[in-house]
Amino acid sequence: MLYSPVNTIWVLVGAALVFFMQAGFSLCEAGFTRAKNTGNILMKNLMDFCIGTPAFWLVGFGIMFGAGNGIVGSFDPLIKGDYGHILPSGVPLWAFAIFQIVFCATSATIVSGAMAERTKFSAYCIYSAAISLLIYPVSGHWIWGGGWLSELGFHDFAGSTAVHMLGGVCAMIGAAILGPRIGKYDKNGKPKAILGHNITFAALGVFILWFCWFGFNGASTAGMDSDALMETAGRVFFNTNIAAAVACCTTMIFTWVRYKKPDVSMTYNAALAGLVGVTAGCDAVSSVGAAGIGIVCGILVVLSIEFFDKVVKIDDPVGAVSVHCVCGAVGTVLTGLFATGVTTEKGLFYGGGLHFFQVQTLGVISVTAYVAIVITIVFLVIKHTLGLRADKEDELTGLDISEHGLLTAYAGYAMLPDISEEDGDEPVMVAQGVPVAEAVEVKKMPSLLDGMPKITKIAIICKEHKLEALKTSMMNLGIKGMTVSHVLGCGVQKGKPEYYRGVQVETTLLPKVQVDIVVSKIPVRSVIDVAKKILYTGHIGDGKIFVYDVENAVKIRTGEEGVDALQDID
Secondary structure, eight states, X not given: OOOOHHXXXXXXXXXXXXXXXXXHHHHHHHHTSOGGGHHHHXXXXXXXXXXXXXXXXXXXXXXXXXXXXXXXXXXXXXXXXXOTTTSOTTOOHHHHHHXXXXXXXXXXXXXXXXXXXXXXXXXXXXXXXXXXXXXXXXXXXXXXXXXXHHHHTOOOSSOIIIIIIHHHHHHHHHHHHHOOOTTSBOTXXXXXXXXXXXXXXXXXXXXXXXXXXXXXXXXXXXXXXXXXXXXXHHHHHHHHHHHHHHHHHHHXXXXXXXXXXXXXXXXXXXXXXXXXXXXXXXXXXXXXXXXXXXXXXXXXXXXHHHIIIIIIOOOOTTOHIIIIIIHHHHHHHHHHHHBOSSSSSOOGGGTOOSHHHHHHHHHHHHHHHHXXXXXXXXXXXXXXXXXXXXXXXXXXXXXXXXXXXXXXTTTTOOOOOOOOXXXXXXXXXXXXXXXXXXXXXXXXXXXXXXXXXXXXEEEEEEOGGGXXXXXXXXXXXXXXXXXXXXXXXXXXXOOOOEEETTEEEOXXXXXXXXXXXXXXXXXXXXXXXXXXXXXXXXXXXXXEEEEEEEOOEEOTTTOOBGGGGGTTTO
16 A cells, blocks of 8 residues: 555644543533542543543454445454455554554543443443443444445545534433432532633633644545645634634623633633534535524523533533534534535535435434444443442542542642531632632631620541531531631641552641631530530541630621621621
8 A cells, every 4th residue: 555644744743633632522521520530530531532542443443344234344453354345545453453452542521521430430431431342342343444334325435423422411310320429419409510620721722722732633535635625624624613712702792692701611612612613514604604503503502511410410520521512413413514515414504305314313323322322331330339429528538539549639738728518508608728708708816805704615626528418417416607718737646647659748737727616606516515526537637626715706887896797606
């Protein structure tokens, strides 16, 4: 076979860009979730690629591209067979293979975002392997390996269905079986916001993904050695960009009207929604068609996130189901409407009739059904054997510590707010470690008032994951306010040793939470007894309680002093 340097370089550059999408997914998912799970998210995105690579090399590639039948390819461990029937013109087998491996890893990594913050790492590794070994290769054979859908004329240029919808369906089923994160819904089923800890991470992740998408879609031409291929590549690049940009503008306006302010996180999700939606037909539609897909996806992603959050009650921390499953499916179907006939048969809006639209719809339905059935079996087997969901205490503590022994991803400092352990409890909102309302209302003053009833401050130092239970018990006791601070400290045991790269980490100062409560009418002993009951485990590190006499208290807003300043507290 005579190889083409231009085509080979083009495919390899595209493979490198698609590989770098793992960085984008890592940052995006980490930013949209809580700090206590950052290391776990990053680890999962790494292992998607590292597990998927040997899995696809050993089994998946042959199943997807082997010369089998219309349903499945062939079993070809280590890619030793002849793939001349499927190789792009002038592209060597191993260049094509690495390009397909990075696509496979992209499909698997989509799942981690929707199932974030409550999935066992061991379970995640198993179902990630299952996606790369079997699920992705079989449906991929139907679409790109010469299978029955490709014979019908189904068109998915770079993977709206083959990659993104597949990953989104797996994410939806997994999130549904897992159930929502602790505190996501109150006792009445109303969703509560669990804020992502770093919007900067999320934004950078989206920009990386947008940049890499030019390789994801553009290099899917698999060549640049002819006028036709160069023209197609230019069209693909332009349509990819215009769909994402228009989707962002649409979502910005839509959320501005709907929520009275333009929503930042939704607008960033919209960029990915537009990219996913146009991926199926970026070679086949005009710029107008690409913009139309962007508009549809820009509105749909908002409504879909609300639908899954409020109606179906599937907890998806990053919006992966809406972005990848919903917009991937819709973008594939819309190709049957907007295709101009330049690389496929004409779509319905361009005089092509219903045939192409029906084939696109059939492809989406069949892939969805296949993936949903197989991944459900995989998840249920894991759930009833190894276990799919992390323990309640591990989830509250954070998967960084429970799954990886990582104190935090931020050198020992954990971040709040967190969500209540019990449904129906409101979160304690913390800014720089101090509740904003309390910081301006309560302040210790150096003056002494004769005859003033006794005021006592109780400082409770405890583990972070016990905060919500402690807060709830204090509220039930009648205390209406408290100050929560992040602190570092240790007792006589000098902390528990942890290891990083095999070297012991000096952990003499461990992250704790300090809860300050000031009382006058409520008995101090009642507060102490309730706190001891809630915090006691019998293990090292349960915490301590300190009791102080308070000279005075002044409410800055009204000028009230003494017990009068505490009326809103106890």
